[in-house]
Amino acid sequence: MMGKLIGERLLLMVMILVTVIIIVEAQPKSFLINCGSNSSVNVDGRKWIGDMAPNNNVTLDSPGAVVSNATFSGNSIYEPLYKTARIFTASLNYTIKEVQGNYFFRFYFCPFETVDYNVNESSFGVVVNGVKLLSEFNVAGKISHKNVNLKISGKNSSSFFLIKEYILDVDDGMLVIEFVPSRNSFGFINAIEIVPVVGELFAGSISKVGGGNLNLTGHGMETMYRLNVGGPEIQSNQDPDLRRIWEMDSSYMITENAGSGMKNSSNITYASANDTSVAPLLVYETARAMSNTEVLDKRFNMSWKFEVDPDFDYVVRLHFCELMYDKSNERIFRIYINNRTAVDNLDVFVRAGGKNKAYHQDHYDSASSGMDTLWVQLGPETAAGAAGTDAILNGLEVFKLSRNGNLAHVERYDTDGNSGSKSNARVVWIGVGAGIASVAIMACIGVFIFCFFKRRKESSDTKNNSPGWRPIFLYGAAVNSTVGGAKGSAGTQKLYGSVASTRAGKRFTLAEINAATNSFDESLIIGVGGFGKVYKGEVDDGVPAAIKRANPQSEQGLVEFETEIEMLSKLRHRHLVSLIGFCEEKNEMILVYEYMANGTLRSHLFGSDLPPLTWKQRLEACIGAARGLHYLHTGADRGIIHRDVKTTNILLDENFVAKMADFGLSKDGPAFEHTHVSTAVKGSFGYLDPEYFRRQQLTEKSDVYSFGVVLFEVVCARAVINPTLPKDEINLAEWAMRWQRQRSLDKIIDPLLLGSHCPESLSKFAEIAEKCLADDGKSRPTMGEVLWHLEYVLQLHEAWLNMDNNTQVVQEHSNQDEEEVDLDLKNATD
Structure with missing residues (x-):
């Protein structure tokens, strides 16, 4: 009897164990792929398997090329992933079996220099199970513009990397990720992350701005923006289920001080049990509420502006949690998306079901043709009887929806740095044509007057044009x-x-x-x-x-x-x-x-077989470039900001006269009543003004910063970004500034200058460069001031040269006199 009982218990335990195994195996798996490696690395507490490692459940159809970036430096938790990459010049497929359901797809890119490939010139596409995610994509070009998942590892960092995130449904049990290089180009990938969506992330149907609903079933999505409003950045390891990164929102606000931050981390819970995967509670612990609500104009709003790809539709997800009021009717406001009312009379306390209840709303906005910006605004409900004209927001996400299996957009940028497309240009020309047609119609109405003036106009045209x-x-x-x-x-x-x-x-x-x-x-x-x-x-x-x-x-x-x-x-x-x-x-x-017969200034500093420039020639080249920039800043009504000052854009003619070139990124300066031009970031790595990068506010002082980097490049004769150097030397501006603050720049100057320059002129030159690189633009000199000081440095050097020549002449005369005395003595002896 006892043996029978033991047997039944053992059988029950085996059945439970088998059930657990079946359940575990049925759970969707995550796939973490370290590209360009045959080994594994541990990152953020997870194991990333090399794409060439044995038994990794990943099939790679062609190896391409493997490159290493051992010098990568930065404070990213993903740093180990950016040290290897797989480069492909032909189509490259990753195939993974036993994949079913909704997944987050994240692609990690970190451009770096290699001997055989210039990743700044790479261009490629990505397709996942027939859904086109990227087309003619250039990583370095994208990083030079403000982008949702762009992560910069510190101020003036030498390490730039990009994460692109998508949400896709895999319904056939097989996953094929295809990387396709553009014609005559190549592509690269550092890592791939595939994470199953936990819980019900999106409802089947969401409300449309302006009325109606949209069913999200069958739509692929790209995460464009994910913000922790009013709080610090949330790293992926702080969102353990879905490993999402939540940026700070301040850089996207039109007026940051329109909303003040607030925090309350006590007793926050989800309003619905189905919302646990929507966002981590950290997002709801901080918020941004309207500032000075008692005195603000009733029309004043908190506003966020986002660059988006034109001709796509977008889902805007807003996260709310009432952190202050414990009763209804204390905070009632409106939500506007692209200047249309999405919600009115919103009381978060009522919608969420109380204080400290995490709650979210989704809104679908059908994009207008050519739209390349998306506005989200929260403002007071003036018709409501709320105690304060206030609004609150805890988090914000923007997702792009696929159209006919396509999420890719080949980007073009206007002079403001905003994304656009060729269709925008067509719209402009259509508008111009419509205007001309209107003028023609008006001219027809006044046909007799038109005929009267026609002969005079033709005569005038013949004479003057x-x-x-x-x-x-x-x-x-x-x-x-x-x-x-x-x-x-x-x-x-x-x-x-x-x-x-x-x-x-x-x-x-x-x-x-x-x-x-x-x-x-x-x-x-x-x-x-x-x-x-x-x-x-x-x-x-x-x-x-x-x-x-x-x-x-x-x-x-x-x-x-x-x-x-x-x-x-x-x-x-x-x-x-x-x-x-x-x-x-x-x-x-x-x-x-x-x-320009003598090419670029950079080619005479390093990286070529051209004869090196003397210190005087380098000073004269800097002075010439400074004169050109000073003219740009002052020679027009509003001034012109070059926006891409670097040694490859300073050209030398047959007499080594320096001239500024390449004005494709140039921008008119601010209007008289403004201090800056608000624009997306454009420029070149290593030369970018960090203040411009942080605030997206362009001023003439942004050119001054870039010119300061040029000055250090001229005196040190090395690239502004060189990832092959030790970690603390990769970024020229950072490295040179450390030596300059110790007043020891002479220890790292171009060896070809040793002994052939005036020490005082070098010291003054270094001081100018240091002032140009001030963190605060207001503390930097104008180009006119820089020009004056450089001319003074040249005068010091020329005086030193003349003094040195005079000393040499005196010495030669002295030697000649001694020889004549010796000769006289010899003759007298004879």
Whole structure:
């Protein structure tokens, strides 16, 4: 009897154990893939398996190439993942079996230099089970703009990395992730994270702004923004179930002090048991409420602005938790999405069911054609009888919805750095056409008057208009004032050039360009930039020219092309590269400049076989570039901010006269009543103004910061970002500033300068560079002040050279006199 009882108990235990095993195996698995490695690493408490490790449940159809980034440095918890990458020049597939259900897909990218590949020029696409996630994607280009999951490891960091996140439904048990390089390019990937969605993350149907509903079933989604409103950044290990990163919201607010932060971490619970996976409780412990509600205008709102991809639809998720009031009708407000009312009379206490109850709302906004910004605003409900005109928000997420199995958007950027598309340009031209049509209709109404003036107009056109073509965007009143004269004192520096009319240069035909470049002969290439390749050619009967041809795969395009023409058509200065003309034919965008025989300043500092510049030549080059920038900042009504100051954009002519070049990213300065221009971040790694990066507020002092980096580059003769160096030397600005603060910059200068420079001039030069790199833009000098000090440094060096030469002459005379005395003595002896 006892044996039978024991047997039954053993059988029951076995059945329970089998049931547990079945349940565990039925749970969706996470897949953490460390690309470019055959070993595993532990990151944030989890094991990431190398994509070439044995028995990793991942099939890789082709190995591609493996690269190592052992010098990566930063405070990211994902640092070990960024030390290896897999590079592919042909299609690369990862296949994973036994995958079923909804998953978060995260792709980790960290661009770094390798011997054989320049990742800044990579371009590729990503497709998951037929859903296109990325197309012609350039990681470095994306990082140069403000992006949702961009993580910067510290101020002036040398380590930049990007995480792209998607939510997809896998319903056939098989997962295929395909990486596809763009034509004549390549791609790379550092890590892939696939995490199952826990709980009910999204309801089947959500409300549409303006009325109606949308069923989310069948839609893929991309996480565009995820913000912890009013609180600090939440790292992925603080959201253990879904490993999400929650950014701070302050950089997205139009007016940050419109909402003040608040915190209450006691007794917060979810309003619904189904909401536990929606967001961690940390999100609901902090919030942002309206500031000074007793005195604010009733129309005042807390506002957040986001750059989005045009021609897609978006889900906006708002997280709420009433942290202060313990009864209803204390805080009632409205929610606006893209200037339309999404919710009115919202009382979080009532909706959530009490104080300290975590609650969320989803809203679907159908994008207008060409829309590239999304606004979320919270403001008082003026018609309600709430105790205060107040609003509150704890968290905010923005998700992009797929259209016909597509989430990819090939980005183009306007002069403000905002995402746009070619459709935007078409809309503009349609508007221009409609305006012209309206004028024509009005002219028809006044047909007799039109006929009367027609003959006079034709006569005037024949007399005054020179042949050629002017794009519509270049029309406008000519600027009649000129600025000329010689150098003045600091602060009253007079300019060497003049402001030209808005008329562009010559319009070249494509046949003329082909003849000038021998049909774009590769042997004539003299440079490659973000816009495209630059060829040396001859135009107009032998005039040498630099001919820049747009690359269709480039992040830069029509907007930069138009900006370059517009800027150089209204500016003329000895220290700005002159535009000869342009070509816009058969989808080509080509710019023709004066030829600069000695190339870029950088090529004479390092990385080439060109003879090194003397200290005097380097000072003169810096002074020339400073004159050009000073003219940009002061030579127009509002001034012009270059926005891409670096040594590759400072060119030297046959006499080594320095001139600023590449104005495709340039921006008009702020209007008279403003202190800055609000714009997304554009520029080059290592030269970016950290204040501009943090606040997205562009000023002339942003150029000053970049010029300060140029000064250190000139004296140290090394790249501004060099990941092959030790960790504390990777970023030139940080490294040089550490030595300069110790007043020991002379220990790290270019060895070729040793013994051939005036020590005092170097000391003053270093002080100028240090001031340019001040964290606070207001503490930096103007370009006029920088120019004055550089000219003083040159004077010190020239005085030192003259003194040294005089000493040498005196010594030579002394030696000659001694020889003559010796000769006289010899003759007397004889």
